[in-house]
Amino acid sequence: MVHHPIDQDTGSVHTLATRKAMQRLLPLMFAIYFLSFIDRTNVALAKTRLAADLGISAAAYGLGAGIFFIGYALLEVPSNLAAHKYGPRTWIARIAVTWGILSTLMMFVQGESSFYVLRVLLGIAEAGLFPALMYMVTLWFAPHDRPVAVGWIYTAPAIALILGNPLGASLMQLDGAGGLHGWQWMFLLEGIPTIVFGVVLFFILPDRPSLAKWLSRDEAQALEAHAVIDVHGRRELTTANWIAALKRPSTVLIALIYFLNQVGFVGLYFFTPSIVHQMNVKSPLLVGFLSSSVGIGFLIGVLILPRLHRKLDNDCAYLGALTAGMLISAIAFIAIHDQSIQIVLLGITGFFAGGILPSYWAIAMKRLQGIQAAAGLAFINTVGLLGGFVGPYLFGLAETMTGRSDSGFNVVVVASLLSLVLVPFLAKAIRYEDRTPAQSELGLT
Template sequence: MSVNPRAVADALHASATRKVMFRLLPIMCAAYFMAYIDRTNVALAKTALQADVGISVTAFGLGAGIFFISYAFLEVPSNLIMHRVGPRRWIARIALTWGALSAAMMFVQGDLSFYLLRFLLGIAEAGLYPALMYMVTMWFSQKNRATAVGFIYLAPTIALVVGGPIGGALMELDGLGGLHGWQWMFLVEGVVTMLVGVVVFFRLPEVPADAKWLTAEEAESLSAAASAGRTDHETRIRGNVKKAFGRPFIVIVALIYLFNQITNVGIVFNIPSIVEDLDVRGSFLIGLVSGSAGIGATVGVLLVPYVHRRFRNETQLIGILAAATLTSSVAFVLVSDPVGKVVLIAVSMVFVFGTLPLFWSVAMARMSGLMAAAGLAFINTVGLIGGFIGPYAFGLVENVTGDPGSGFLVVIVSSIIGVALVPLLGRAVRNEDRATSSTPAPEASSARNH
């Protein structure tokens, strides 16, 4: 009986990919989980910071968003350093420094110190997410990348579910040792992040060949599949700026991601105050109800990659999800029932978070190597600007209306613009694929638009 070599190779690659899913992704998820906890736990402290140190709603929105400004400006330089020194060392460095600064948030005394520490936290964390995405390009074939990114996004969605109750429970320590509850929250969660950084340094392999739990054949299979169809061979940014940052599909993906993040971060940073305005009382209970948004987000990052494998046109699916976000946010504004509002927040997060793996799948299929390190960081940089705009815009609207939930008007506007950009993305992707059709990527072809 003859043996089909292709079937044997496919079985070897599938087995190796499963190992990576269970051995590598949990470490990457742990780092991103704590990153999300440390960047968003300030939302739980919003009311306490107003009462204890006099930070206004507008000042809180500016301070929450200013994190993303420093993060954005250093995103590309950070990822270029990562490409030089390696993901393991750089991700560990990021976790150790941002953990220390997150713990230092316990020393906030007013607006100025709040702004300064949030700004420094952004500097420390810059480059984490694109470094994780870069690792996906080194370990996974194109057909598996949306699934891998979806699993990585489980980290922030689970953080939304459990971060609120954990943070709320820590804030119940108010008065212990002479510290406010929010000080305990920042201290404990910052120290845990530093411990994760140590784990990353000692346990995270950078490339398949470094993984002791893979055979040589499995490592080679993963590396070959991950590099299949790569057309970017540049080793320096100078002279290749347009290829790294200026290709139309990269710019449009970045713009759609910008408006997604205005919605995403705006909602996340204001869920606790929206829930509290619905007459929910107690830090723990507010955190628990706020976690419903994380449940919706978790459903999104699991369900959409599953649908993606059966839906050939990625850009069309992005458009459908943007339209669904618009519909659910309009419904939120129109509904007055508190339970209905909480459910609609969760539903909105299904679509907002579910879109995220698709952005990165579109980008990863069309860049590699140094161009991937630079291009993915650029897309994330533009998105981070949305992370600044979202909380600040929510704060401005709330300051005018007095209603935390009125920030969903920002979501409606962002969703309309996102829907309008989708046809432009489809055209840009088709043009990019035609331009590179002389060297097609075998496994990327199934993920591209037809």
């Protein structure tokens, strides 16, 4: 009887601290991810002008759009290990400043070769950002709060897809001002804010609860206890066995499912402006606004679906249902030729393809901590980023072969179907690891 009120008090402190952390941290994490998404996807709006001004073909554009993810992927794990070593604050700020500089340099693209080089360098500069944000989530939030925290972070790319296309299209109206093309103004004016915010972030982002001046000592201790100790109940893992996280069947399977999601989803949002343009929409501003349908669906998905996931116990059944939704919406887009309905289906596909993303990370975080979380989450993101390369490339090939951008929806169908096939294997791996926790911790499953 003596411990119950104390537990209640501890719980209320943790609830208050979690609310404070979400209010203070999530806007910063949102802002930096928003800027990164604007800077990585604004090239989609420049596609037609790059072809007209520099002769960059659809296939070359698809390769350049996707090749960004190669440099990004190769450095994900070492970059996030650096975030673990030096602290997320320093590393995230470094990433923001360097990629902001390279994003502005995109204005100097002269042809296909320079386009490829700058896209690769941009990917290298941004490597580690998202897994560093996910690593911070493991340091600050208890597992049952993580789907919601990650969902709020994912509103950043969703809103970037909604606002980024109209914003970029508006900046491209500066065509001819100062002797620059519109796409050059877009790269310049969307890159500079990232540099500035990266510097600001270095001074205001705390690495962990114990370093946050706006938390009391009890609040910081409650956050750290619920994020790590209460959940895992075991020692912090060391550098010597971080590779164990990469050997877990559940980690590998989540990475593969995430890869297939990114093949379909990244290909889709890089080619949505082209798909809309082929619907006989001529105004660049109208193309930008209609292309936002994917972002609107994405935003609704990440606001609703993580909260639904929070209430359900069967992670894999939930993943299967959302993956099936993505598959059905893609098939419907191909089967239905009414353009107004297709615009709606773009949004519905974004709802499932984007709304499912926080669930991947929440499931992975349940099984990873400390340096294993840094390495394992970076590995999952690395594999997903390879999907980000493959998707636009396949969409570009499909357009080259058929002459139509919307033929890429066949890629979405195949990727969703393969994801659905892998979900039962993930369920089996999780059940096995939960039965043998000691072996799972050492990566021996």
